[in-house]
Amino acid sequence: MAADERTTGSAGLAIGSGSRLTRVCVRGVLLLGVLISLFPFYWLVVMASGTTQDIYQYPPKLVPGPHLLDNMRRVLDTVDFFGSLLNTVVAAVLGTALVLFFDSLAAFAFAKYEFPAKKLLFGALLATYMIPAQLSLVPQFVTMAEFGWAGSLKALIIPGAANAFGIFWMRQYAQNSLPDELLDAGRIDGAGFFRLYWQVAMPLFRPALAFLGIFTFISIWNDYIWPLVVMIDPDKVTLQVALANLNVLYNTDYSLVMAGALMSVIPLIIVFLLGARHFLRDLAAGATKM
Amino acid sequence: MTTVADPADAGAPAADRAERADGRGSRAKAPGGRRRHVGPLLAISPFYVLFAVFGAFPVVFSLYLSFQDWDGIGDMRFVGLKQYGWLLEDSVFWHSVLNTFEIWFLSTVPMLFLALVLAFLLHSQVRFTGAYRVAYFIPNVTSMVAMTVVFGSVFAQTGLANSALRLVGVDGVGWLSSEWGIKSSLSIMIIWRWVGYNALIFLAGLQAIPTEHFEAARVDGANSWQTLFRVVLPQLRPVVLFAAVTSTINGLQIFTESQVLFQSTDVGTTGGPGQEGMTIVLYLWQKAFKDHQFGYGAAMGWLLFAIIAVFTLINWRLVSGSDREDRGGIRSLLRRKGARNGR
Secondary structure, three states, rough: OOOOOOOHHHHHHHHOOHHHHHHHHHHHHHHHHHHHHHHHHHHHHHHHOOOHHHHOOOHHHHOOOOHHHHHHHHHHHOOHHHHHHHHHHHHHHHHHHHHHHHHHHHHHHHHHOOOHHHHHHHHHHHHHHHOHHHHHHHHHHHHHHHHHHOOOHHHHHHHOOOOHHHHHHHHHHHHHHOOHHHHHHHOOOOOOHHHHHHHHHHHHHHHHHHHHHHHHHHHHHHHOOOHHHOOOOOOOOOOOHHHHHHHHHOOOOOOHHHHHHEEEHHHHHHHHHHHHHHHHHHHHHHHHHH | OHHHHOOOOOHHHHHHHHHHHOOOHHOOOOOOHHHHHHHHHHHHHHHHHHHHHHHHHHHHHHHOOOOOOOOOOOOOEEOOOOHHHHHHOOHHHHHHHHHHHHHHHHHHHHHHHHHHHHHHHOOOOOOOOHHHHHHHHHHHHHHHHHHHHHHHHHHHOOOOOHHHHHHOOOOOOOOOHHHHHHHHHHHHHHHHHHHHHHHHHHHHHHOOOHHHHHHHHHOOOOHHHHHHHHHHHHHHHHHHHHHHHHHHHHHOOOHHHHHHHHHHHHOOOOOOHHHOOHHHHHHHHHHHHOOOOOHHHHHHHHHHHHHHHHHHHHHHHHHHHOOOOOOHHHHHHHHHHHHHHHO
16 A cells, blocks of 8 residues: 555654654554454464364464365355355345435435424434344344244345434435535426435435445344344345354364355455445544534 | 425425414415425435334333233233343343443453554554554454354364463463353453454544644643643543443443354353353343243343443443543542432
């Protein structure tokens, strides 16, 4: 990565303006932190490419072995990897699309329109954000069972298709970055609410949608307790549940389990790395604004 | 269309008043008056419909369920407050509450401290900042199940952690079998996952502090520590509050790490040896979905909710307590406490 020459406010912070020795120490600590952050991934690759004996011998083997493809093939033979991958992808893609649509639509209305009981409705929306998810784990499952949705991907997609966090966050963005003049111009051309949303607001929402999209996609992909509870058909589970099952059933065959873990992690890391730059900037901005 | 229905009308509140004053009789005369609101109301409705069905109804239903004895299949039997009574006498439940708090404390305190240190160090850097951010954030976006599997093997009796310790002459730490081993390994996993996330949040807070404040401190002859405690930390308070509240809400709902970790060990019991890794949500899940005691699970959900609400409030007070008095939070906290006791 190219050296970033921009000057920040850091010049004023005493820590950065110390001696050469201090600067070297700071960089050393930061690099150590990076190593600790990334080491488990490296270790995952080492274990997924070795044999189970390699993992538990003393001293342990610290470099990747030659068995990666072999172990991955055994995963495919043991569990329905592509089936659960497909379930996860479908739930994450559809769930994210619905969240982006419903949240931005509601945010547009809250940011740019007046309607009866608006303050009250928005207050209620924020209040729902305070309810912890696990409070209603049991009745949510019972509701799904009553609907006949237990074991269906609908249970992973529909209940979370519009959420308070996304609406709140998109509304902040809409208020700051969607000029009223643009909407007025659209109105003079005779555009109604939904045309203004789709043709004027949506293109301007794109950066905010990118963040909310990545955030939602990652949350659905990684969710564990809800699919564990609600996907009652053992042949139709998400990747996380499949991996946990593999871990229980083959707990003596570590290289197999690790290859499965590696395969479940890779697609998401790719998604994250593709959008990391925008994502991290927006995440930090959102947290400091709250 | 009347003038009220003019979509370009900016004086919407005035229009509202006019509409209300006209009363119902005017609807026939000005049909567009209310139709004007149809678009926005339709736009916000999906959230409220979904919340009513999948959020509000289950919350009410869970209160109803917590007064019943139900295995999920047969008939419900009304038992009043007995589920709560049984819960209060259930030693496993209290053990899980204690475990959850111990793990929460062991993970959150070092995590927020390390995140603050990292944020300061990152703030002093001008090169490779993007790469640092990505590296520090990656643990947070990777699947908890996969990484728990990895940590599970690292902390196994003959795993990497003990191999490394053997090099320095420490033998066979029971990471997954002793009381504090279990709590430490769970805490380490949580710290690893959340330090980077919180460091980036703190970093954003640091970058929002105007440079002039640092210059003013330097002109006044403040040293590094004084700058830190008098300038930086007070300005960071809202961000620290955000991080503390989030960590409390998340920390008290630990589930995945413990569930995955101890499902795979030979001991096989939920919560691990001696149930030292049994957390509140894990016990809730076990009672409701393994033992099919739905009423008991629902009651536990409500107690968890109460615990989280109380602790979020305490956190809020602790961190935002010293708003006006810049002499430190403890004294103001004591003063508040005294005032409340006096009442």
